[in-house]
Amino acid sequence: MNESEKAHWEARYAERDQIWSGRVNPWLAEVVGGLTPGRALDLGCGEGADVLWLAERGWHAVGVDISDTALARAGAEAARRDLTDRVRLLQINLSDDFPDGTFDLVSAQFLQSLVRLDRESIFAAAARAVASGGTLLIVDHGAAPPWAQHIHDHVFPTVDEVLERIDLEPGAWERVNVDAREREAIGPDGQQAVLIDNVIVLRRT
Structure with a gap:
């Protein structure tokens, strides 16, 4: 594992006792609402909000992250909510390795980073990990949030550019949703803004 990548995220999580809101990502909640619970894989699970939300709704959820600190939280x-029988957490650098098995849902929520992240290989592996009839959900930032001044010069891919880089077997996928969508959000200091998210929902036929 590249220690600089892991060190970056460990330092990020060391900034506060809780980095993320603890709430489920809204596009995941919207997509999963119409699915039958099964096996789910959350790529870059962070402090586990999505994994725990899925487990509470009957999914057997595997969460993967590079940070030991995030996974410990x-x-x-999971233990506090008595969900350990439906939650499995793995410390993996996804640029170098990927979990075994197939899943009814593979979710990558805002899997973007200012340090090395081989998204092309990760998304290719994610597509291969989707079982027949299963769903691949990828959500990206389409633009920088107004409060993230340090990344305003970063180039964000369009939804079409993201889709083009996913290695999909021809004829094996149904496009359920592929577009840029607006979302109201509140920043770390209470700022209100409308954010742009690239939302890609594909179903393996």
């Missing part, structure tokens, strides 16, 4: 919360 997710594990503690």
Whole structure:
């Protein structure tokens, strides 16, 4: 594992006792609402909000992250909610490795980073990990949030550019949703803004 990548995220999680809101990502909640619970894989699970939300709704959820600190927080919360029988947490650098098995849902929520992240290989592996009839959900930032001044010069891919880089077997996928969507959000200091998210929902036929 590249220690600089892991160190980056460990330093990020060391900034506060809780980095993320603890709430499920809204596009995941919208997509999963119409699915039958099965096996789910959350790529870059962070402190586990999505994994725990899925487990509470009957999914057997695997969460993967590079940060031991983030996974420890997710594990503690899973134990507090008595969800350890439906939650499995793995410390993996997805640029170098990928979990075994197939899943009814593979979710990558805002899997973007200012340090090395081989998204092309990760998304290719994610597509291969989707079982027949399963769903691949990829959500990206389409633009920088107004409060993230340090990344305003970063180039964000369009939804079409993201889709083009996913290695999909021809004829094996149904496009359920592929577009840029607006979302109201509140920043770390209470700022209100409308954000742009690239939302890609594909179903393996």
